[in-house]
Amino acid sequence: MTQMNHPTAISIEILYDLEFQTIDFYDINSPTQGNGGRMVDAVFSDFPKGWSPVVIMDWSDGFWDKMKEKYKYLAWMEEP
Numbered sequence: 581m582t583q584m585n586h587p588t589a590i591s592i593e594i595l596y597d598l599e600f601q602t603i604d605f606y607d608i609n610s611p612t613q614g615n616g617g618r619m620v621d622a623v624f625s626d627f628p629k630g631w632s633p634v635v636i637m638d639w640s641d642g643f644w645d646k647m648k649e650k651y652k653y654l655a656w657m658e659e660p
Contacts, residue, residue, distance in 0.1 A: 587611055592619045602657060603627075604634040605644075620647050624654070632657045 593607040603623070610616050624633075634657040638644045648656055 590615055594623065601631045602634050603631060604636060616643060624651055
């Protein structure tokens with residue numbers, strides 16, 4: 581369970597679509613520096629070939645830009 585800006589919750593919520601082969605990072609939360617990146621690393625450690633990551637709403641103030649750069653070899657789906 582995730583709760584945005586919670587002072588102690590460390591969590592991730594991801595949605596996946598088998599038909600379109602996408603994984604949506606719907607919510608990620610951690611007050612501890614570095615844990616968000618570790619959660620993303622864990623998801624991508626065995627990421628299926630041909631799948632695309634998606635971030636629908638980015639309120640991260642640059643976190644997802646860093647992740648997209650780190651994992652630029654993946655075909656990130658972008659908002660139109």
